[in-house]
Amino acid sequence: MKAISYARYGGPEVLELGEVDDPKVGPDSVLVKVRAAAVNPVDWKCREGYLDQALRAVFPVVPGWDVSGVVVRPGPAVPEFAPGDEVIGYVRADVLSGGTFAEYVAAPVRTLARKPRNLTFEEAAGLPLTGLTAYQVLYRILEVKRGETVLVHAAAGGVGSIAVQLAAHLGARVIGTAGAHNHDFVRGLGGEPVSHGDGLAERVRGLAPEGVDAVFDSVGGDALKVSANLLAPEGRLASITDPEVVGYGGRYWFVRPDPQDLRRLSELAEAGVVSVHVSETFPLERAADAHRLSQEGRTRGKIVVTVTTD
Template sequence: MKAISYSRYGGPEVLEYGDLRDPKVGPDSVLVKVRAAAVNPVDWKARQGYLAPVLDAVFPVVPGWDVAGVVVGLGAGVVEYAVGDEVIGYVREDVLSRGTFAEYVAAPVRTLARKPRTLTWEEAAGLPLTGLTAYQVLHRLLRVRRGDTVLVHAAAGGVGSIAVQLARHLGARVIGTASEANHDYVRSLGGEPVTYGEGLAERVRGLAPEGVDAAFDTVGGETLKISAQLLVPDGRLASIADGDVVSYGGHYWFVRPDTEDLTRLAELAEQGTVHVHVSRTFPLDRAADAHRHNEKGPTRGKTVVTVPWET
């Protein structure tokens, strides 16, 4: 199969396009023919070696954890899916090895859900990691409920944009940080935008003088510190960017594959509650350019790699 891979840690230049063997399919996995795979910051951080302390790399590594595609083969013990089913997945295992930037990926059924029929392949590929991250943080850590005021950082980005929509669906008021160029986009999601940077705390307090009930940090550092200061007494704080959140009484989260959560997200997408914005697409053989684009900094929505489809 054609795939993107890297045989050493480094910049985008270590990514190579070429032939790799087709993946073996374990008893609780399915073989997915990939239509699209989203780029996430964790992909290029893994490529640079930042995850080496916690995840072994089995080179050559195929990057990518997000996928949308079609089931074309079944493991011996699989009863959940049939050949021809359209699926999405957050295909993360406990090592860096066989990712989704390829024509095929062997995906454990515990990482998959059925593709929302209302989303394009590109949109569907952008839902799993960011959607699960937002869903799990809002439900498991922040316990957002109707009437809460929730602060979401990088509200125009992949995780932030889904978090705004999910929090609004839960009945919360959402204040979202974003560049001025993305304020209208944040409003379209149902959030109240504020510009990040110097003076952020004062701008948030201008909208919520009493403070916020929950803060979702996706940036870390000074942003995390400010978030803690903006909480009401007994407010809830979570971060996906900075482990120091525990020193402020909050919780750190690394998204987990979860079929039940992903299925619920797919249902919300089909109902029109959750939308995925795709900012750029790149063909598989230009995945290095997709990494470069994502590394430049905050983007609106998702960057997606598409895979040529031949029947």
């Protein structure tokens, strides 16, 4: 099959389009014909070797963890899906090997859920990783409640834009950091935008003088330090990028595949609670350009790679 792969760590230039072996479908896996695969920052971080201490790379590596597509064949221990079913998945394994930037992927059934019927394949591909991250942090780690005030960093980004929508759905007041050009976008998601950078603490305190009840950090560094000082007395802090959050009394979280959470996100998307903004799409052969754009770190919503279908 055709796929994007890399035979060594490096920059976007190591990504090559070519033929790789068809994936094998184990008893608990599902062969999915890929229609679209979203790009996430973790993809290029893996490609550059930043996660080498945690994830063993079996070269050549096909990148990509997010997918939307159509079931071709379920494994013999998978009664949940049938050929022709449209699915989404956060197809992460404990090694880097057979990812989603390919014509087909063998996805463990625990990573899949049915695709929201009202989303395009491109939109649906952008939901799994970002949606699961936002859902798990807000519902399980921060346990956001109605009437609370939540500060969401990078509110116009992939994770942040979903987090704003979910927090608003939970009945929270949402303050979201974003560049001035994204303020209207954040308002449309249900948040109150504030500019990031110098003076952030003063701007947030101007909106929430008593402090915020919870902070969802996806930036780290100085933003995390400022956030810790903006918490109300019983406030909670979580970060998905900076383990130093533990030193501030918060929690660090790395998203995990969960079919029940993914199913719930699909339901929320079909109910109109959650939408996915796709900023740009690239054909499979231009995956390197998609990675380059992701590394710039200024994307509104999601970048998606599409796979041509017969």
